[in-house]
Amino acid sequence: MSDRMFDVTALGELLIDFTENGISPQGNPLMEANPGGAPCNVLAMLQKMGKKTAFIGKVGEDMFGRQLKEAVEEQGIDTRNLLMDRRYHTTLAFVHTYPDGDRDFSFFRDPGADMMLDKSEVQEDLIRSSRLFHFGTLSSTHPGVREATRHAIDVAKEAGCIVTFDPNLREPLWDSLEDAKREIEYGLGKCDVLKISDNEVEFLFGTTDYDQGAALLQEKYGIPLILITLGKDGSRAYCRDLKVSAAPFLQEHTIETTGAGDTFCASVLSYVLDHPVDTLTEDDLKEMLTFANAAASLITTRKGALRVMPDRQEVLDFIAARTN
Numbered sequence: 001m002s003d004r005m006f007d008v009t010a011l012g013e014l015l016i017d018f019t020e021n022g023i024s025p026q027g028n029p030l031m032e033a034n035p036g037g038a039p040c041n042v043l044a045m046l047q048k049m050g051k052k053t054a055f056i057g058k059v060g061e062d063m064f065g066r067q068l069k070e071a072v073e074e075q076g077i078d079t080r081n082l083l084m085d086r087r088y089h090t091t092l093a094f095v096h097t098y099p100d101g102d103r104d105f106s107f108f109r110d111p112g113a114d115m116m117l118d119k120s121e122v123q124e125d126l127i128r129s130s131r132l133f134h135f136g137t138l139s140s141t142h143p144g145v146r147e148a149t150r151h152a153i154d155v156a157k158e159a160g161c162i163v164t165f166d167p168n169l170r171e172p173l174w175d176s177l178e179d180a181k182r183e184i185e186y187g188l189g190k191c192d193v194l195k196i197s198d199n200e201v202e203f204l205f206g207t208t209d210y211d212q213g214a215a216l217l218q219e220k221y222g223i224p225l226i227l228i229t230l231g232k233d234g235s236r237a238y239c240r241d242l243k244v245s246a247a248p249f250l251q252e253h254t255i256e257t258t259g260a261g262d263t264f265c266a267s268v269l270s271y272v273l274d275h276p277v278d279t280l281t282e283d284d285l286k287e288m289l290t291f292a293n294a295a296a297s298l299i300t301t302r303k304g305a306l307r308v309m310p311d312r313q314e315v316l317d318f319i320a321a322r323t324n
Helices: 038-048 063-074 124-128 143-158 177-188 198-205 210-221 260-274 282-299 312-323
Strands: 006-011 015-023 029-036 053-060 078-085 092-097 103-108 130-135 162-165 193-197 225-229 235-239 242-246
Touching: 006 038, 006 124, 006 143, 006 260, 015 063, 029 038, 029 063, 038 053, 038 063, 038 130, 038 260, 053 063, 053 124, 063 078, 078 124, 124 130, 124 143, 130 143, 130 260, 143 162, 162 260, 177 198, 177 210, 193 198, 193 260, 198 210, 198 225, 210 225, 210 235, 225 260, 225 282, 235 282, 242 282, 260 282, 282 312
Parallel strands: 006 053, 006 130, 015 092, 053 078, 130 162, 162 193, 193 225
Antiparallel strands: 015 029, 092 103, 225 235, 235 242
16 A cells, blocks of 8 residues: 555544634633644644645635635645535634633534535545545534545445544534444444544443453454543553553643644554554554654644644654653
């Protein structure tokens, strides 16, 4: 697969994250329109890691859609399958950030253009010309885009792509949490690499014993590589009979955590593209997690994510400064 045109193609949501950025003279919160959406955040970081990427999705043909298309292309991400829809507006997310950097989301998306991607609009050749296909669940919240997502996954599996999955649970976007669980379980059954957060493990299995959660995931779905992010407790990797943990790089002045999980995920995917999963050693997993934790830590000191991802050398310098 080394001769394929793209390293990674991702399908999913592309939206505007309105994040708080100060207070107006009248005492009102000021909101900054940051390009966002987990799949393109992942691709932006992969571009910084020297990988060639492409995106499949839909935005509105409006001021925000044009802003997003420009931002994605600015990062070097291929947009041949990014569609502009005149009928539906670009999805908007308003992000409230708490003092500890954690977030709460309000979405304007029913309908949003990203929900309206149709199976017939997915360029299959784009997926077939990629080494790895990445997806989440926000493109499975509604029937039409769910069908498009499942079709893309099938094409990727048939083409022999590495298939990677980040559930990225956003509860307000689902009609019911049972629907969310069903779609997460579908993704679990299709992926070779899973990036999942601690709260998503709790959602699925009702446990804070993450080793137990990983064991259940391996037993039920046979996923070759599982990464669990634990916020301020770092991260863990599970591969075959190996379990590796890595400490976080805590920041004194975290601005917000938007994009931290996506930065972590992209760092892992970049490593997987360079190191086959079935050959990963304990030292490899430790190296991978350490880099991913450091990259995620850096992004928490910046507003937004897509346009401000760190490059490889910046992450390595950060690790060196923290460990020397």
